Amino acid sequence: MKHLILSASILALGAASPALAEMELSVYTGWQTSPHSRVKGTYPGTGAQYNALIGWEGKSFEMPPYYGIRGTWWRTERIGFGVEFTHAKVYAPAAERSAIGFNRMEFTDGHNLLTANMMYRWPDQWKTMTPYVGAGLGVAVPHVDVTTTTGFKTLGYQYTGPAAKLIAGAKYDLNDRYALFGEYQFSISQNEAELTGGGSMKTRIITNALNFGLAIKF
Numbered sequence: 001m002k003h004l005i006l007s008a009s010i011l012a013l014g015a016a017s018p019a020l021a022e023m024e025l026s027v028y029t030g031w032q033t034s035p036h037s038r039v040k041g042t043y044p045g046t047g048a049q050y051n052a053l054i055g056w057e058g059k060s061f062e063m064p065p066y067y068g069i070r071g072t073w074w075r076t077e078r079i080g081f082g083v084e085f086t087h088a089k090v091y092a093p094a095a096e097r098s099a100i101g102f103n104r105m106e107f108t109d110g111h112n113l114l115t116a117n118m119m120y121r122w123p124d125q126w127k128t129m130t131p132y133v134g135a136g137l138g139v140a141v142p143h144v145d146v147t148t149t150t151g152f153k154t155l156g157y158q159y160t161g162p163a164a165k166l167i168a169g170a171k172y173d174l175n176d177r178y179a180l181f182g183e184y185q186f187s188i189s190q191n192e193a194e195l196t197g198g199g200s201m202k203t204r205i206i207t208n209a210l211n212f213g214l215a216i217k218f
Helices: 002-015 094-098
Strands: 024-035 038-042 050-056 067-074 081-092 102-121 129-140 143-148 152-158 161-173 178-197 199-217
Touching: 002 050, 024 081, 024 178, 038 102, 050 094, 067 102, 081 178, 081 199, 094 102, 102 178, 102 199, 143 178, 143 199, 152 178
Parallel strands: none
Antiparallel strands: 024 067, 024 199, 038 050, 038 199, 067 081, 081 102, 102 129, 102 143, 129 161, 143 152, 161 178, 178 199
16 A cells, blocks of 8 residues: 555656656665654453553564655755655554553554655755755554454554654765765654554654665656
8 A cells, every 4th residue: 555655646746747857766764763652542342441651662674674765856956845655663562562451552564654745955065965954744654553462453554644754864976866865854643543343542653763875866
C-alpha cells in the first residue's frame, strides 16, 4: 500500500509540472528515535480503558529498516515543492506493553508518513555545499501490529491521523547530477487506530532522525 501511495504521489507531481525547472529525487536512511508518549484507548473484548506512558524504541537498522524518499520540484533557485514518504518505526518495550495487557504493540512496517513539502535552499552558499530547510504536512498511514494477551490480533495498514515534519540539512554536490546530503528531520503525528475486538488505541508519535542519502537531479 505504501509503495502505491508513494508512486502515485510522485507521478502526480510530475504530471502537474510540465514546465519543470529542476526535479530532484532524494533517497535516505539513517538513525531514527522516538521519545515517550502516552497511549490510551479501549481494551479489545472487554471495553476496559487503558492509559500508559510508553518509551518507544526505533531500531532503525533492524528489518524492516528505516528509510525515506522525497521528490522536490524546484520552482526557483531557492524555493521548491514536493512530496515525501517516510518509513519510520516504533516498538513498545516488552515490560511496558505487558503491564497494560499487550503482547505486541508496534508500527514496524512501518509508521508511514506521506507529506506535501515546501523547501528552501541557499545554493552555492559554501562552494559545492547547499544548506536547506523544509516543512511538510500530511497523513500517517502506519502498519498497525497489536496483539493482546487475551488473543486479539490487529495487523494491517490504517489511516490514523494528521502528520507534520520539519527538515534542516545540507547537500554536497558530487557533480551536476548527483549529490550526497545529511539532515535532521523531526516529525509528529496524531494516531487513532481501531483494534480487532472493538478496541482502540490513541497516541501521539514524535520522531527525531539523522538522515544521510543520495539526491539525483533530472
